[in-house]
Amino acid sequence: MANGQERHKILFIGPVGAGKTTAIAAASDKAVVCTDVAVSDMTRVRKPRTTIAxxxxxTNLTDGRRVHLYGAPGQERFDFMWEILREGISGLAILIDNSRRSPFDDLGFYLRWRHSFAFSGKMAVGVSFTDRSPLPGLGEYRDFLRGQQQDAPVCAVDARRREDVHRLLHTLLAA
Known part of the structure; x- marks a missing residue:
């Protein structure tokens, strides 16, 4: 801790289009470093740009904690960046797009990835696009996590809203 201020490194991970870049931009108190490029593959149907690095x-939370927000690319072909970005994390924020065909398959994939490097630190699940697709509900996500022997808070997140992202961060850090 420098200057008595508690610092955290939180990694946002999830499928393409779940809102990782948007969430970091909404929450950040400084200009965001972003490595988005024009999409050149099937991701075009979801969005025009994608994160490659x-x-x-x-962000500085209201309780004085300084949080460094890192967003991983959603495409598996960039998974080498996941390995780099996971170093030294104090928490993992998994963003899941509720409007995708199989959001539980997506969540299961990221839970297995977390397990692959034996990360036992704090984790929270943010469910985005509940306005587009209200089902499955948050209770179903909690049931899924219990079935995977995982204990993590789950909350709905509109990645465009700073308050929602901060709520996810507070929830994660309190887990």
């Missing part, structure tokens, strides 16, 4: 921002 990382997103980075910093």
């Amino acid at each position: 990382l997103d980075y921002g910093v």
Whole structure:
């Protein structure tokens, strides 16, 4: 801790289009480092640009904690960046797009990835796009996590809203 201020490194991970870049931009108190490029594959149907390396921002929470926000690319072909970005994380924020065909398959994939490097730190699940697709509900996500022997808070997140992202961060850090 520098200057008595508690610092955290939170990694946002999830499928393409779940809102990682948007969430970091909404929450950051500084200009965001963003490595988005024009999409050149089937991701075009979801969005025009995609992250190829990382997103980075910093936010100061109301309780004085300084949080460094890192966003991993959603495409598996960039998974080498996941390995780099996971170093030294104090928390994992998994964003899941509720409007995708199989959001539980997506969540299961990221839970297995977390397990693959034996990360036992704090984790929270943010469910985005509940306005487009209200089902499955948050209770179903909690049931899924219990079935995977995982204990993590789950909350709905509109990645465009700073308050929602901050709520996810507070929830994660309190887990």
